[in-house]
Amino acid sequence: MRPVVLVVDDEPLQRGILQTILDGEGYETLVAASGSEALAAIRKVPPDVVVSDLKMAGMSGIELLNALPQETAPPPVIIVTAHGTIDSAVEAVKLGAFDYMTKPLDKQKILLAVRKACERSAMVKENARLKRELFDRFRMEGIIARSARMRETVDLLRRIADSPATVMLLGESGTGKELVARAIHYNSSRRTKPFTAINCAAIPETLFESELFGHEPGAFTGATSRRAGLFEISNGGTLFLDEIGEMPILMQSKLLRVLQDREVRRVGGKETIRVDVRIISATNRDLEREMEKGTFREDLFYRLNVVNVELPPLRERTEDVPLLVEHFIQKFNAEFCRSVHEVSSEGMDLLLAHPWPGNVRQLAAVVERAVLLSDGEVLTGAEIHRQLHTRKPAARSPLEFPEEGLDFEQLEKELLQKALARAGGVATKAARLLRMNYKAFLYRMEKFGLRAVAENHGEAGGNSSGE
Secondary structure (H helix, E strand, C coil): CCCEEEEECCCHHHHHHHHHHHHHCCCEEEEECCHHHHHHHHHHCCCCEEEEECCCCCCCHHHHHHHCCCCCCCCCEEEEECHHHHHHHHHHHHCCCCEEEECCCCHHHHHHHHHHHHHHHHHHHHHHHHHHHHHHHHCHHHCCCCCHHHHHHHHHHHHHCCCCCCEEEECCCCCCHHHHHHHHHHCCCCCCCCEEEEEHHHCCHHHHHHHHHEECCCCCCCCCCCEECHHHHCCCCEEEEECHHHCCHHHHHHHHHHHHHCEEECECCCCEEECCCEEEEEECCCHHHHHHHCCCCHHHHHHHCCEEEECCCHHHCHHHHHHHHHHHHHHHHHHHCCCCCEECHHHHHHHHHCCCCCHHHHHHHHHHHHHHHCCCCEECHHHHHHHHCCCCCCCCCCCCCCCCCCCHHHHHHHHHHHHHHHCCCCHHHHHHHCCCCHHHHHHHHHHHCCCCCCCCCCCCCCCCCCC
């Protein structure tokens, strides 16, 4: 599709020269003899670029620039001016014109300016398209909700989306907490600002402060340049703190201060930076229990938990499974160039009966494999059964409780030892296996005299051992 250039000039000869030059280069050229005529043409066929004379009878080029429709991104405007009015042209650029050219026009210069303006216009349109796609993808209607529980959840999300309140998302792993966080953001007035997500469980404790607040050069070894933190990057938008229960206790107090004061200070810096960031957090842990253990701050909990949204596990919303399956089939058909149309009734029965410990994430993986490996247009019961049983989880031996009771501290110590052994002696991995806060895990290691291999966090060296 050829770029459209609108030429606006009250001199017929000048309009004709520009139209001939632009037509010869493959542009679709429209012409207008005045500013008002140009505005009428723009309403009918929005151009990619406008080339306008500065001084015209009636509406000037600057007045035309100010009158362009603002509902969507206006086209770049190139102002054409005589030598004696260059100051006015420069003023037009300050007011938003893309560029200005002086008369008599040089063919190569005007073509170069138009080409650059077309590139700018294409980039702006592409950005707008991507933003529309993001909104379409994460609009509330895009959350699959046939079941009563999910319909209630979507109704709650609609009501809270455009409020400034912090939101805490609760639910098992794989229930779609980040998807919901994005939906909240893109249905709020912050939708044009950044949405930033961070997994608190994946950040080493020593890097947490720098990650969230940024740092100045020389703040610590390896900090060779200034870096903006996630709060600065997300300014005006939303910051999603996933697995908030894994945040170290020291960082919890610093996060609380930011929520109270609405300002951050980079590591090694003296300047305070005002930030306007909406916080959405998520966890699959019982934070009230963590507060009782002293591993999560009560004051931070109440700051984050102004509104809480509990996402039901897939096994409690089986009415949504057929719609989710249809959605994933369409998605993976496009991704893998397949033509699967449906799942057989036998296959759907298997999907409906499955307990889905991994929730929607697990369902997506099963459908993805089935679509990728299927040769037909219907996913059969045998294919679904095969994908559901590609990996059987290791059987867990039930905990035996003897009549005479048991030594709880000895049991706790053995669990720590087994987790350390499974994790190769790495404390962070062992804590994750036991779904424990890292600080709480270190406390118990010290309590029982256990040791871990050295890590980047500076833990004590040596292999895990007994007392």
